[in-house]
Amino acid sequence: MQPVARFEIHYTQFLDEHGRAVQAPPEFAADTAHVTDLYRWMVLMRTFDAKAIALQRTGQLGTYAPILGQEAIQVGIGSAMKSDDVFVPTYREIGAMFMRGVAMHDILLYWGGDERGSDYTNARGDFPICVTIGAQTTHAAGAAYALKLRRAPGAVVCTIGDGATSKGDFYEGLNAAGTWRLPLVFVISNNQWAISVPRSAQSAAQTLAQKAIAAGMTCEQVDGNDLFAVRHAIDRALTTARSGGGPSLIEAITYRLSDHTTADDASRYRSADELAQAWKREPIQRVRTWLMAQGAWDKQREEALTRECNERVQAAVQTYIDTPAPPPGAMFEHLYASLPPALEPQRADLDACTSAPESAPGGGAEQV
Amino acid sequence: MAQLTLIEAINRALATEMARDESVVTLGQDIGVNGGVFRATLGLTERFGAERVIDTPLAEAMIAGMAIGMAVQGLRPVAEIQFSGFAYVTIDQILNHAGRMRYRTRGRLACPMVLRTPCAAGIHAPEHHSESPEAMFAHIPGIRVVYPSSPARAYGLLLAAIRDPDPVVFLEPTRLYRLFKEEMEDDGTALPLDTCFTLRDGTDVTLVTWGAMVHETLEAADVLAEQGYAAEVIDVATLKPYDVDTILASVARTGHCVVVSEAPRTAGFASEIAAAVSEQGLLTLMAPVQRVTGYDTVVPLARLEKHYIPSVDRIVTAALNTIQYT
DSSP, rough: OOOOOOOOOOOOSSTHHHHHOOOOGGGGGGGGHHHHHHHHHHHHHHHHHHHHHHHTTTHHHHHOOOOTTTHHHHHHHHHHTTTTSSOOOOOTOOOHHHHTTTTTTHHHHHHOOOOGGGGGGSOTTTOOOOSSSSHHHHHHHHHHHHHHHOSSSOOOEEEEEEEGGGGHHHHHHHHHHHTTTTTEEEEEEEEEETEEHHHHOSSSOSSSSSGGGGGGGGEEEEEOOHHHHHHHHHHHHHHHHHHHHEEEEEEEOOOOOOOOTTTGGGTTOOHHHHHHHHHHHHHHHHHHHHHHHTTTTOOHHHHHHHHHHHHHHHHHHHHHTSSOOOOGGGGGGTTSSSSGGGGGGHHHHHHHOSSOOOHHHHHHHHOO | OOEEEEHHHHHHHHHHHHHHHTEEEEEETSSTOOOOOSSSTTHHHHHHHHTEEEEOOOOOOHHHHHHHHHTTTOEEEEEEESSSGGGGGHHHHHTTHHHHHHHHTSEEEEEEEOEEEEEEEEEEEOTSSSSHHHHHHHHTTTTTOOOOSHHHHHHHHHHHHHSSSSOEEEEGGGTTTTTOOOOOOOOEEEEEEEESSEEEESSSSEEEOOOTHHHHHHHHHHHHHHOOOEEEEEEOOOOEEOHEEEEEEEEHHOOOOOOEEESTTOHHHHHHHHHHHHHHHHGOOOSSOOOOOOOOOOOOOHHHHHHSOOOHHHHHHHHHHHHHHH
């Protein structure tokens, strides 16, 4: 017997959990002003996340999927993508969406139960959040095929969770990307938990990255809590994709520090000790430590940033709260390009049943 | 003018629209070099190239999902699912994504795609090749379901489906693919969607049907005519959203209604029409609405399929029962 295929999966880390460079940081990190900007995004995302949970706990938001602990992946994606690129996200990638130009109040509207939250303020060509797990990988392949056919300059970035890598759709999307060498970058946010199912019970594969090898695709693993590693890998993958070099997959190793959603209680299935250990590897502290070591950050700037983030998030919350619910008839709008006559009687029936205006969106949000 | 079979008409519509609009692409299994297992895409690769006539890996959910991604990105994909039984795995994509892309983004994005699949029994095909899935698709909000029954209508309705700004599931009756030819013009003229076609005027009974069963129903109308009864035959053609007004207007004239469908009886599309006629046309009815449908069984393999497909006799009997109801 002769071996006919061999593979290796490479893992990259620049900043360890203590904020120490374990190897020379990537080129972009030499621009500390830029890294400071990325750090500010991470803090803004965490501020938003905490506020969204608080809104849900006080009955002002529906079920919400937190991003706590996954900010480095969000910023890595958001900062590496350009306006010509197309983002095809899951529901735990809102930080990257903010950097694409989706407004914070858009996301609050969405989780607050208002479809207008997916009518993004900017990033008008990006796909809406995909809730059915893994289906978006095939949409990403279709979008990337369209870009390639039109010789368009951009590429597609598609995010997937660790659980989604067990789905058939995931393999079908990867296979398509490899078959046509599409301008497409898959990023697996491997946060170790698919609601209550741990990574160890999800797949016997040693890495999730290696699943891309079966599709003939370049793949690697990075420390997903290391901003430098994530950004560097996505930069490289996007450059390849945009220049016709084909698709790639990046498995970013992170940890879901929150519950799956606000309707979940992770203490039912994972230990406090595991969570405490994971907190030591969270992504924001190490960037702050590194910036301080560069002399680019201090306590005073941190305090100012905290105030600024709180104000920005509060302003978004206010916009959300001040947005009245759409009229009931909105459920018949945008169903088709124009409402078919066959649906007019149903719309008239609804109109007859509803005359009083609805309450503000926060008040009526239901928990799922 | 040309004499074309239904499958040739599909082929002409695809070619005509791909020539007219370069954003139209076709994708599916074996649709390229092979021209499709039924030859619907014959000659398209030679004419439009492999980039626009896309032979895909064997993955139906991917075909539907990619069509969604392409459509959102501004292409007009026409996806082929090789056989009806393999279309069921696309329901997730059609229901959860294609049908609500426009709705959930408040019109920011749209999904102008067509998902074509051959369906219905009668050609002695293997298992899973003879399904009648129209009711399952018709239950999905935000999409159109179109099911032509003649070469000319297949041509005009497919053009309309490709040009439509919303997703369309386009069902093609395999047993009519080569059953007869029709004189038609390949001039790029689309037919209206969401509209019934009254194929035959009559005063005694309204026979409502669509797709593959139109042929048997027209034969039944001939038999009824020999017995002195004039049957009006309506081809629903677009099942979602459907044109109930034409059906109600006809029933108001005839007072009798028989709905003919090959699909299983329970929760079928025939039940929808029977319910609508009962709700809105009760006082014009002289007799209960009758349904002539396939049975609530698995569609049998070749040796028994002719006993499953509603026969001309069953349609005639139902029509006579309703006409002579006392």
